[in-house]
Structures are given as structure tokens and as C-alpha cells.
Amino acid sequence: MNAIEIRGITKRYQNFTLGPLDLTLPEGCIMGLVGVNGAGKTTLFRLLLNMSERDGGTVRLLGQDAEGNTAVKEELGVVLESAGFPALLTPREIGSFLKGCYSRWDEKRYEELLARFNVGREEYSALSRGMKMKLLLAAALSHSPKLLLLDEATSGLDPVARQDILDILMEFTRDEHHSVLFSSHIADDLEKVCDYVTFLHGGKVLLSEEKDALLEEYGVLNCREEEFAALPRGTAVAAQRSPYGVTAVVRLKGLPQGANVQRVGLEDLFRALVKEEERS
Numbered sequence: 001m002n003a004i005e006i007r008g009i010t011k012r013y014q015n016f017t018l019g020p021l022d023l024t025l026p027e028g029c030i031m032g033l034v035g036v037n038g039a040g041k042t043t044l045f046r047l048l049l050n051m052s053e054r055d056g057g058t059v060r061l062l063g064q065d066a067e068g069n070t071a072v073k074e075e076l077g078v079v080l081e082s083a084g085f086p087a088l089l090t091p092r093e094i095g096s097f098l099k100g101c102y103s104r105w106d107e108k109r110y111e112e113l114l115a116r117f118n119v120g121r122e123e124y125s126a127l128s129r130g131m132k133m134k135l136l137l138a139a140a141l142s143h144s145p146k147l148l149l150l151d152e153a154t155s156g157l158d159p160v161a162r163q164d165i166l167d168i169l170m171e172f173t174r175d176e177h178h179s180v181l182f183s184s185h186i187a188d189d190l191e192k193v194c195d196y197v198t199f200l201h202g203g204k205v206l207l208s209e210e211k212d213a214l215l216e217e218y219g220v221l222n223c224r225e226e227e228f229a230a231l232p233r234g235t236a237v238a239a240q241r242s243p244y245g246v247t248a249v250v251r252l253k254g255l256p257q258g259a260n261v262q263r264v265g266l267e268d269l270f271r272a273l274v275k276e277e278e279r280s
Helices: 041-048 091-099 107-116 129-141 159-172 187-193 211-217 225-229 266-279
Strands: 002-012 017-026 030-034 056-061 076-080 147-151 179-184 196-201 204-210 218-223 236-242 245-251
Touching: 002 041, 002 179, 017 041, 017 056, 017 179, 017 196, 017 204, 030 187, 030 266, 041 056, 041 147, 041 179, 076 129, 091 107, 091 129, 107 129, 129 147, 129 159, 147 159, 159 179, 159 187, 179 187, 187 266, 196 211, 196 266, 204 211, 204 266, 211 218, 211 266, 218 225, 218 266, 225 236, 225 245, 236 266, 245 266
Parallel strands: 030 179, 030 196, 076 147, 147 179
Antiparallel strands: 002 017, 002 056, 196 204, 218 245, 236 245
């Protein structure tokens, strides 16, 4: 079973259109959604959660039609950058409220996560941005969800706190029935934990596939200008020239034997694919 199946989903605004796009997240996996601000990441999450009405396409979550399905909502843990809790509630009061919303609410798990994240006892409005995100994640994980939908869940966190959240996501997906869709503009975070990566730009999917296969398909080439000029057409995705030669993100297939190729990171690859898209 797939955790997420999106087919032809579309949302039109006056100055922006998302899609039509297709997306599949297999069960038991983490998918990283990479995109600059305005790429359509938050719009996609809102459509998955029926917080916005889509103009076309279908969404299935955990094998079920997502539209108007209250049962599937019990299986979702959600952290949205733009969402939060009432300002005057404390974490404990928030837990008491959520206990009445979820049949599988686990108070002990919630308290353990609050302690692990060092979330204070202050009212929600008094918490820092980072602490608010930790509280949201603790709440999302405390009712035994099968699918986590996290929109910029590590935004505003220091590196130590971000790593703690990544560790929890990897722990969560040790159960083969647990899955995560995780958007972030910090590509290094996604590279650490994701099984699949989707690059979203201008409301369109530039690329979506297994992370390891993706990183084996592309690389960074350092060469002289004449060597770069001799590359087969379509090999180079993006290039930067300096007095010392050319550094280019390239497709590895078709490169001459012995080429000076290094591993490419997701961030560099994303930037290169965006430049390629803007040139086309």
C-alpha cells in the first residue's frame, strides 16, 4: 500500500497554479519535499488535508480517499508552519484538549516527548518559535499516527534540536507501516533521513525519485573549459566558471571515463535543476 497517492492534483490562484502534479509515497518511507518559498509546498499540504478545495485531481492517504474521510484523519500527525494552538493554553492544557480529539491519545508519550524536547510549561504564546514547533511535533506523534505530514517542522530550530527531530522521524519509520512527508528548505536535513526526494518549483514537480538513485545519477564535475565544451549535449545541468576551470552539476551517464567527478548534495542539485528549468 502507498501512504500517499496524488494524481493530477491542481489548485489555481490569481497569480499561481499548483500542478497538475502526481506524487507517490510508498508506505514505510520518508519523502523530502524541497522547494523555495512560493514553490507550492504549503499549498500541497493544505490540499492533502482538505484545508483548501482542489480544482482537479485525486488524493488517497493510506489507501483511502482523503476527501471528507474523518476516519483517515485519526491516522495523520500534522505539523504546519502556519498553524498553532490557542495563545493562552499551556502544553499540559493542550494535551488535555487533544485527549478529547483522538481515541488513541497517549498522555505518557506526550509527556515524554515534551521532556525530550525540553518544552517549558509556559503559555503557548510565550514559547519561542522553535519550542512551538517542538510542541506541535510532540502533539502530532502522541496519538499513534501512521502518516506524518510535516511542513517546515525544523524551521527556526538550532542544529541540535533539528537533529533530535530527524532522529525521531527515523525512529518513527522503523515501523514499516509508518510514513512521513516532510518539507524543508534545509536540504541537508532531508538528505540525512529521506528515502525519496521531490523537487517542487513554480507549482510543478521538477523531479521525484529515490534519494540514493538520484544521487547516483548526478555528480559534480571539475574540469577545464575545453573538456567541458566536449561533453555530450545535455550532460551538464548547470555550470560555474572561474579562472581555474569549470565546476558543473552533470548527469553521470555518458561522461568520459576518468572524469573528475565528486558526489553532489541535494541542495546543489536542486539549484542546478531550477536553473535548468528556468532556461527551458
